[in-house]
Amino acid sequence: MAIFEITRECMTPLSETSFGVEGIYERNDLQRHLKQHISVLSSxxxxxxxxxxxxxxxxxxIDLLCIDAEANIVVVEIKRTSDGGHMELQAIRYAAMLSTMTFKQLIDAHASYVRPQGQTHEEAEAAVLAFLRWDEANEEDFxxxxxxxxxAADFSKEITTSVMWLNDHEIDIRCIRLKPYRLPDGRVLLDVQQIIPLPEAADYQTKIRAKEQAEKEHRVERHEIRYxxxxxxxxxxxxxxxLFSGKKPTAAGGFGVSPGKAGLLLGFVTRGNDAHVELEIDYRDATKCLEVYRHFQQHSVEIGETFDGEIDWDQSSERRACHIRCFVxxxxxxPREEWPLIHKNLVDKMIKLEAAVRPYIASIPG
Structure with a gap:
């Protein structure tokens, strides 16, 4: 989007230019100015x-090695080109290499950087501690x-797509566009815009990522508890x-074993605050499922007497599989202190269900 010069009489677009046309070099000019005014990129x-x-x-x-107020390492890569080259790949390599840096190594790096200015190692450390508002070094929070x-002057579609994908995967990476404009009197203006993530959306995206992380942690916790x-x-x-002598635990909502007949599964299922045992009847053919279900249903009186408890006969019209269930x-x-009783009830019901349906498994038609 253009930048305009506005007067009482008119509004005139400024001419876009390039760093190359203006003789502005990457390291000697852009990098030199940005290191002296690093707040241009981030405050x-x-x-x-x-x-x-x-x-x-x-x-x-690395063009510029920085830290932020939260003691995070920040890699700054600068390009004067209009496509950014492969700078995102470079920066990711640098970030990986810096991920093991210690606070002592950071101080040593800063001391080497400011030594030509006459500053001592102690003064370099004091400056970093003052910036972080720390009283002393803290490796744990570093x-x-x-x-x-x-x-860069601009970014290719490959870079912007990669950066957006990395942000979605919780890598904090930003694209800041540095676009030069020439004034009629020959002066050059620099328009600095963060384009990814958009500043207006950054807070929202942070909240979304926090929500997704909380949901992920909840899923992990849920799986661990279920396991x-x-x-x-x-x-x-x-x-x-x-029955379950060779079975291993799972983090899923249920599991089962075959009673020795294809299409049948004796299983345990829990959905949070309730659980049940079941004989699942599931063939690839819905007609076959119904046929086998009705075979057992014909013996529902005998099955009920042997089971000696309430049985739920589930012939669903929405699903292919049919179920014979008992809930606990x-x-x-x-609460975990209640688990032993729940487990006892489930196992007792499973033993009774298996005994009740076993006589009719061998006589399944077909």
Missing amino acids: DLMVISEEYGDWIDSNRR AKEVRIILA QFWTDLLEYAKTKTS SGGWKS
Whole structure:
């Protein structure tokens, strides 16, 4: 979008130019100005070093090595070209290499950077501590993240697509466009715009990522609890029946074993605050499912007498599979002190269900 000069009489667009046309060089001009005015890129940065390259087995150098007010390392890569080259790949490599940097190494880097200005190692450390508002070095809170800032005249679609994808995957990487304009009197203006993520959307995206992270942590916690619920159930079940002797626990909502006939599964299921045992009838052919279900249903009186409890006969018109079930109170979300009783009830019901349907498995038609 153009920049305009406005007067009382008119509004005139300024002429876009390029760093090359204006004789503005990457390192000698852009990088030099930005390190002296780093707040142009972000208001919370301190320059630690320039052309940093203290690596083992590598001669690569970071344009500007910075830290932010939260003690995160920030990699700044600068290009004067209009496509950005492959700067995002460079920056990712640098970020990975810096991810193991210690606070002591950071101070050493800054001390080397300011030594030509006559500053001592102690003064360099004091400056960093003052910027961070720390009383003393704190390795535990240092460099919890490595951020990336890409600054260029413009960015190719490949870079912007990559950066948006990385942001979606919780990598803090930003694109800042540096666009020069020439005034009629020959002076050059620099329009600095953060284009990814848009500043207006950054807070919203941060909240979205926080929500997604919370949901991810909840899923992990849910799976861990469910896995333990089934682990405890199987340990108890193996003391009462050989049905599940070779079964391993799962983090899923249920599991089962074959009673020796294809299309049938004796299983445990929990959906949070309730659980049940079931005989699942599931063939690829819905007609076959219904035929086998009706075979068992013809013996519902005998099955009910043997089971000696309430049975739920589920012939769903919406699903292919049919079920013969018995519900119990409580599930994996129940307090852990209640789990032993829930497991006992489930195992007892499973033993009774298996005994009730077993006589009619061999006579399944077809």
